[in-house]
Amino acid sequence: xxxxxxxxxxxxxxxxxxxxxxxxxxxxxxxxxxxxxxxxxxxxxxxxxxxxxxxxxxxxxxxxxxxxxxxxxxxxxxxxxxxxxxxxxxxxxxxxxxxxxxxxxxxxxxxxxxxxxxxxxxxxxxxxxxxxxxxxxxxxxxxxxxxxxxxxxxxxxxxxxxxxxxxxxxxxxxxxxxxxxxxxxxxxxxxxxxxxxxxxxxxxxxxxxxxxxxxxxxxxxxxxxxxxxxxxxxxxxxxxxxxxxxxxxxxxxxxxxxxxx
Numbered sequence: 330x331x332x333x334x335x336x337x338x339x340x341x342x343x344x345x346x347x348x349x350x351x352x353x354x355x356x357x358x359x360x361x362x363x364x365x366x367x368x369x370x371x372x373x374x375x376x377x378x379x380x381x382x383x384x385x386x387x388x389x390x391x392x393x394x395x396x397x398x399x400x401x402x403x404x405x406x407x408x409x410x411x412x413x414x415x416x417x418x419x420x421x422x423x424x425x426x427x428x429x430x431x432x433x434x435x436x437x438x439x440x441x442x443x444x445x446x447x448x449x450x451x452x453x454x455x456x457x458x459x460x461x462x463x464x465x466x467x468x469x470x471x472x473x474x475x476x477x478x479x480x481x482x483x484x485x486x487x488x489x490x491x492x493x494x495x496x497x498x499x500x501x502x503x504x505x506x507x508x509x510x511x512x513x514x515x516x517x518x519x520x521x522x523x524x525x526x527x528x529x530x531x532x533x534x535x536x537x538x539x540x541x542x543x544x545x546x547x548x549x550x551x552x553x554x555x556x557x558x559x560x561x562x563x564x565x566x567x568x569x570x571x572x573x574x575x576x577x578x579x580x581x582x583x584x585x586x587x588x589x590x
Contacts, residue, residue, distance in 0.1 A: 401588055408585050415578045422574070425567040432556040433457065437572065439579065444572065446565075450555050457557070458491040462569045485509045488566050492557055493521075504552065508562035515548060 427435070433446035433455075446457035465486045488508045495501035505517035518540075519533040537545065552558075 405585065405588050408581055408588070412578060412581045412585065415574065415581065419571075419574050419578065422571065425564060425571050428560075428564055431564065432561070435568075440576070442576065444569070448556060452496060453555070454495050455555050456493045456495075458493075459565055459569060460489040460491075461573050462486055462488045462566055464570070486566065488562065488569055490557070490562070492552065494555065504548075504557075506552075506557070508559075508565065510563060510566075511559045513549070513552070513557060513559065513562060515545070515552070518548065 433448045436445040436447065438444075442461050444459045446455075446459065448455050463486060465484055486509075490504075490506040490508055490513075492504040492506060493501050494504075500520050500522040503517075503519050503521050504515055507514045507516055515537050517533075518537050520531075522531065525531055537548075540548075
């Protein structure tokens with residue numbers, strides 16, 4: 330559009346001047362002959378001007394709209410196919426609905442690999458950081474009949490949890506947990522004091538498994554009363570599987586946008 334306007338303005342300046350010059354130099358009988366020659370000259374000048382303008386503008390346009398390498402086009406096709414498969418898989422799987430009476434508020438921010446659960450309980454603030462699930466398909470170790478508890482857990486899907494229980498002031502308790510189907514294992518327990526500087530290395534107690542068995546059972550009950558129980562974590566397992574699928578589709582689309590840019 331800008332090129333056509335430039336040519337149009339140039340012609341509007343050239344043609345009137347050329348006619349006036351012809352009218353002064355020639356008589357009325359020769360005007361028709363010279364006007365034809367004049368238009369031929371003007372057309373030639375306009376064509377030259379168009380070529381000059383195109384030579385300056387077209388290379389930049391070609392640079393701006395140049396085609397992508399074939400490898401990028403191939404990659405985009407593969408990404409698009411993967412997005413379609415992932416979306417179809419999402420549509421087939423029914424999203425997890427929050428069960429009635431679920432005690433926590435869910436904070437789920439797109440693009441993050443964790444969600445946060447919060448609730449108030451008898452003057453305490455309980456916060457649970459839920460990580461993406463560690464999925465086990467059941468295809469590994471099918472021929473292993475070992476009944477060892479560690480082996481059995483290793484063949485089950487699980488989700489890592491970090492449970493923090495704090496009061497209005499002072500330190501908080503922090504539990505590192507792994508939630509299996511119908512069971513929650515406490516991996517670690519520590520007392521966190523927000524007033525301690527980062528340079529200090531506080532004593533965090535023995536490994537949880539080394540505590541007295543009765544003490545271990547008491548802490549499991551302590552968490553259960555506050556809502557950290559199998560009925561809660563089994564829902565969270567399905568919720569995080571669904572979130573993992575959603576985040577995967579979003580990640581693929583971000584890749585697609587980058588390659589297309």
